[in-house]
Amino acid sequence: MKKIAILGSTGSIGTQTLDVVREQGDISVAALAAGSNIALLEQQIREFHPRLVAVWDKKKAEELKIKTADLSVEILDGMDGLLAVAQIPEAEILVTAIVGMLGIRPTIAAIRAGKDIALANKETLVTAGHLIMPMAEENHVSILPVDSEHSAIFQSLNGERHNKIHKILLTASGGPFRGKTREELKDVTVEDALKHPNWSMGRKITVDSATLVNKGLEVMEAKWLFDVELSQIQVVVQPQSVIHSMVEYEDGAIIAELGTADMRLPIQYALYYPDRRPLSGERLDFYKLGQITFERPDTDTFRGLALAYRAMEQGGNVPTAFNAANERAVAKFLNHEIRFLEIPEIIGACMEHCNYVKNPSVEEILDTERAAYEYIEGRW
Ligand code: NAD
Numbered sequence: 001m002k003k004i005a006i007l008g009s010t011g012s013i014g015t016q017t018l019d020v021v022r023e024q025g026d027i028s029v030a031a032l033a034a035g036s037n038i039a040l041l042e043q044q045i046r047e048f049h050p051r052l053v054a055v056w057d058k059k060k061a062e063e064l065k066i067k068t069a070d071l072s073v074e075i076l077d078g079m080d081g082l083l084a085v086a087q088i089p090e091a092e093i094l095v096t097a098i099v100g101m102l103g104i105r106p107t108i109a110a111i112r113a114g115k116d117i118a119l120a121n122k123e124t125l126v127t128a129g130h131l132i133m134p135m136a137e138e139n140h141v142s143i144l145p146v147d148s149e150h151s152a153i154f155q156s157l158n159g160e161r162h163n164k165i166h167k168i169l170l171t172a173s174g175g176p177f178r179g180k181t182r183e184e185l186k187d188v189t190v191e192d193a194l195k196h197p198n199w200s201m202g203r204k205i206t207v208d209s210a211t212l213v214n215k216g217l218e219v220m221e222a223k224w225l226f227d228v229e230l231s232q233i234q235v236v237v238q239p240q241s242v243i244h245s246m247v248e249y250e251d252g253a254i255i256a257e258l259g260t261a262d263m264r265l266p267i268q269y270a271l272y273y274p275d276r277r278p279l280s281g282e283r284l285d286f287y288k289l290g291q292i293t294f295e296r297p298d299t300d301t302f303r304g305l306a307l308a309y310r311a312m313e314q315g316g317n318v319p320t321a322f323n324a325a326n327e328r329a330v331a332k333f334l335n336h337e338i339r340f341l342e343i344p345e346i347i348g349a350c351m352e353h354c355n356y357v358k359n360p361s362v363e364e365i366l367d368t369e370r371a372a373y374e375y376i377e378g379r380w
């Protein structure tokens, strides 16, 4: 039996991971971690019987202890809880389905403990990819992509490992505001931004998809995962989200993975790699689909994507400044404190203000995050 632990079990990726576990029936869940949704956590504990559970919020952790007093589950809180879940000896794979660069320390702890990583938490790779990828190699652990685009690329590389990648074609839906002008984006609301045309996801990544910052994060994620030059990653808007991404080889052949917009497929692929398993749900019907269309991304309107390329070109701790600024800006937008177009404005300002560090340590990455938060506070 495969044994896994999940960081972020109550979220969009976390619950779909547990859907896969339920459907397949041959994975055991050693540990779970989540932020504060203890009602759902309690259900998950009763269904999947993890030995260890971490709740970020200390008070909620205490409440959960009382609710599960009849069970033999250990409950921890805070960063210590996340680190314990990440390193639990029973698990072979850690699914990182937590949001944000908070995932850095637990992901590193898991790699050092020899766990394979089923990676959804792209913010960790964006900010600490230069530390994580070599560390994974040293510890002989695999980083298995869960992000649908990266899973598609991973699948398109099957049996081609010795062949050089000419180009990665990273597809994008374009989000809910595709085709809009900056003028039209001035007054869009949180509700508008949360209406993604194709995917149902957590709130933060849904806003990131509306700004195209998500695609920027994914460009950086692809660079670390597949060790290519930035100039080899081309974003292609494909509004139907049928092609999940493609790899072009030196001879011009392009290999792609296509399917419905169902995150359970990349999650399951990461958990069982290199095997495929049956999966319930709708299948792609080309007769119904009719057409697949393509566009160039509008980086003048959606500055977040252009800024991501710039952040990665500058390297060092600039991607951290980009990401930290975005995390705080999105939280403020969701809280109705700033307007939509202020998100890329804040990112750009934090990148300019960033104190450059060439090869940042974890401490320096976290310092850069703090500095970005301090810079934003009071200005927006
Ligand atoms: P979500 O908001 O739905 O879920 C986040 C999870 O993290 C929840 O379980 C929450 O409790 C937990 N969490 C938040 N703060 C925490 C804390 N301080 N301590 C412990 N747990 C905490 O988010 P999501 O959409 O599932 O996204 C998770 C990650 O996966 C993100 O990095 C996102 O970019 C990536 N991703 C998501 C999708 C998707 O379809 N949802 C697709 C690709 C990549």
Ligand code: MG
Pocket (backbone or CB within 6 Å): 147, 148, 149, 218
């Ligand atoms: Mg994606």
